[in-house]
Amino acid sequence: xxxxxxxTKYLGGKKVLDNVSFEIRPGExxxxxxxxxxxxxxxxxxxxRLLTPDAGRVWVGDxxxxxxxxxxxxxxxxxxxxxxxxxALLQWLTVGDNVGLPLREHTRMSAxxxxxxxxxxxxxxxxxxxxxxxxxxxxxxxxxxAGLARxxxxxxxxxxxxxxxxxxxxxxxxxxxxxxxxLNKELGVTSVLVTHDLHSALAIADRIAMMDGGxxxxxxxxxxxxxxxxxxVQSFLESQYITKSGPWEFEEENSGDGHAA
Numbered sequence: 508x509x510x511x512x513x514x515t516k517y518l519g520g521k522k523v524l525d526n527v528s529f530e531i532r533p534g535e536x537x538x539x540x541x542x543x544x545x546x547x548x549x550x551x552x553x554x555x556r557l558l559t560p561d562a563g564r565v566w567v568g569d570x571x572x573x574x575x576x577x578x579x580x581x582x583x584x585x586x587x588x589x590x591x592x593x594x595a596l597l598q599w600l601t602v603g604d605n606v607g608l609p610l611r612e613h614t615r616m617s618a619x620x621x622x623x624x625x626x627x628x629x630x631x632x633x634x635x636x637x638x639x640x641x642x643x644x645x646x647x648x649x650x651x652x653a654g655l656a657r658x659x660x661x662x663x664x665x666x667x668x669x670x671x672x673x674x675x676x677x678x679x680x681x682x683x684x685x686x687x688x689x690l691n692k693e694l695g696v697t698s699v700l701v702t703h704d705l706h707s708a709l710a711i712a713d714r715i716a717m718m719d720g721g722x723x724x725x726x727x728x729x730x731x732x733x734x735x736x737x738x739x740v741q742s743f744l745e746s747q748y749i750t751k752s753g754p755w756e757f758e759e760e761n762s763g764d765g766h767a768a
Contacts, residue, residue: 508533508665508697509554514563514573516549516721523549525721527563531699536691538700538708541718542743547701550718551667554699555584567665585613588658588696592670596642596650596657602629603638606657613661628656631693632686648679652686659694666690668700672707680704684711705747709733717743 509531516524524546531537539547552558553565556572565573572583596605607625610616616624629635632652642650651671658666668687672680688711691698702708708715708729715732717725719739727735733744 508568509699510566511550511553512564512566514553514560514565516553516558517561518549523721524553524560527721527723529716529723529726531697532713533697534691534695535713536688536698536700536711538702538712538715539718540702540705540708540715540743543703545718546721547718548669551669551699551701554665554667555587555589556580585661586664588661588663588666590651590655590658590666590668590671592673596653598642600641601638602634602640602642602645602653605642605653606660609657609661624660625656628660629653631659631690632656646679648675648682651675651683655686655690659690659696662694663696665697665699668698668702670702670704671700672702672704680707681710683707687711705744705749709749 511527511529514524514527515522527546527550539550541547549558553560553573554567556575560573563573564571567583567586570579570583572580575583596602597608600608603622603625606628607621610621610624626635626638629638632655634649634652634656637645637649637653642653645653671687672683675683684707687698687700690696700708700712709732712729714726714728716723717732717737717740725732725735725737725740732740733749735741
């Protein structure tokens, strides 16, 4: 679905991505973790060509997004939905208007149809009663959910999450984890999660990539990640007081598989 092929990037004369190669499979939740400055957000920006590699290529499906321009780039970008770290809601618009903004800008839907779709997406993130509210009336977790409704309103194939639990208390953070997991399964999307929060990654990701100094130093499923012999991985685990004993799967009502949400 998404493939990085020997990607290198310099910013301000500093090498921030160093020969990065990995592949994200269709339908999976792929988490990218690492300390601040490791290259996580820079990697995410390359997926939608907000940044262009100095060397290497980035593929989305069978298209090289790192070389795309004009209408071709616009078409590729429409395959993505993005939940920004701050939720990025416009404070002067209601939640309904915020969520419906991509539909009004990029489709020919009637106002009635836009409202119908927006209400549907707000229901999916359990914000049924927030349509006429303003962002300032919502808690931090509710704002993240409104931002997620906007990210999925165009029915993307891929959803990018930039630090979705940042700034949230642990209980609210786990609620966002469950929501990310549930929507991944219900919508059949590919989810890419950039996070400092290893608890989130271990609970919901199918695979975890560890970045350090602009390099990918480990890619593994959660249980294998916990047992990795890599000293950088183990140091990062220890910094968040995580041991190999788990449990790192959560329970979700009506869930019949190993994870839950």
